[in-house]
Amino acid sequence: MREIVHLQAGQCGNQIGATFWEVISDEHGIDPTGTYHGDSDLQLERSNVYYNEATGGKYVPGAVLVDLEPGTMGSVRSGRFGQIFRPDNFGPHVHERGG
Template identity: 90%
Template sequence: MREIVHLQAGQCGNQIGAKFWEVISDEHGIDPTGTYHGDSDLQLDRISVYYNEATGGKYVPRAILVDLEPGTMDSVRSGPFGQIFRPDNFVFGENTVYSPGHHLPFCIVDTLLHVCSL
């Protein structure tokens, strides 16, 4: 079975990603707390492609949210489905680590690889 790790990067990526998780959660019958409230067994078919099943029957998106500024993450967390994400899947840095070549700093890349392996 395929499993997808959804990577959202930057302000735009996180805004689009937040909407993506709202839509896909609605399609699968997952509420903002991660609980299944669907009305068809088809909604749970292949749900493990995008979600991990956690304790208590909760579904958690297999996603990593990245930005160099924590403000974007705060916006996602306070959004309609912000509580569905695992707190350790938010990766952010500071403005001062933004490299002149506009490349993601190596320290954040190492963190991303670590989070992906969890």
């Protein structure tokens, strides 16, 4: 069995990544909260390649999201599929640099 860890970096990477997770989730019958609502067993057959099944049957993307700007992370979190990510999916970001 193989797993994919999806790395999203920067504003562009996170915008493309957010769309990627919407498409993949739709293909696998997973809604924006990470709950399976599909109509075919085939949709879940290889879902473990992209998702980890968490407590309560929720599917969480195998992804790491990073950016130096907190606004990008906020945009992903407030987006259509923002609830599907756990807080630890979001890597560190730098608010300000001291001098």
